[in-house]
Amino acid sequence: DAKTTQPNSMESNEEEPVHLPCNHSTISGTDYIHWYRQLPSQGPEYVIHGLTSNVNNRMASLAIAEDRKSSTLILHRATLRDAAVYYCIFFYNQGGKLIFGQGTELSVKP
C-alpha cells in the first residue's frame, strides 16, 4: 500500500499561517492527494484534494510539488478551532480506497 509521511505534531499560534507537510514518494500518476482532519471526538472531515495543480478552497490551500512526491496543506490564518489531527491521504483512483496514516496533530496557541 502507498504510504504518506507526516510529522507527528506541530504547533501554531492563532492568526498565523500554518504549513503542514506531507511526503508521498510512492504516489502514482493517477492517485489523488486528499487531506482530511479529525477534530476531538468527531469523525474525519474533508479539507481539500488535488492531483497535480495547486488548489484553493474556503478552508485551505494545497500546494503540490512538481514531482508530486510531496505536498503542503496551508491554513492561512489558524484559529483555535483548527486544532485537530490532519491526515494526508492517497485516493486510489482504481480501488477507491483511502489509506489513512498517523496524521499530524496540530495544536493552536492563543
Added chain:
Amino acid sequence: ETGVTQTPRHLVMGMTNKKSLKCEQHLGHNAMYWYKQSAKKPLELMFVYSLEERVENNSVPSRFSPECPNSSHLFLHLHTLQPEDSALYLCASTLQAPGASGDTQYFGPGTRLTVL
C-alpha cells in the same frame, strides 16, 4: 451536521453479547463504508458497500457482520467480540461508487465501543 448519523454514540458490551451499530446517511449517496479507529493506530477500512452490494471486505474477522438493506442505511452486527475490538467505529459515505476520482468521503461522528 455532516448528514451521516451513527447510533449509539457509546456502547459497552461483554464478550458474549450481541449488539448492532447503525449508520444512516441523508445525502443521497450510493456507497457506504465502515472504518475502525483504534487508539494510537490509523483508521482501518473494514467494509465497503456500493449500491447495497458489498464490494470489499478487508480481512475482517467474522465476528463483525455488516448489512446494507438500502443505500441510506448500514449496520455492523457484533457478536462474541474481544477486548482488543474496543475502538471508535466510523461510518462514511460517498456520492459515487468506490473508485470515482476525487470523490469526497463524509464521515459520521462514530460509535465508541468498549468490550469488557
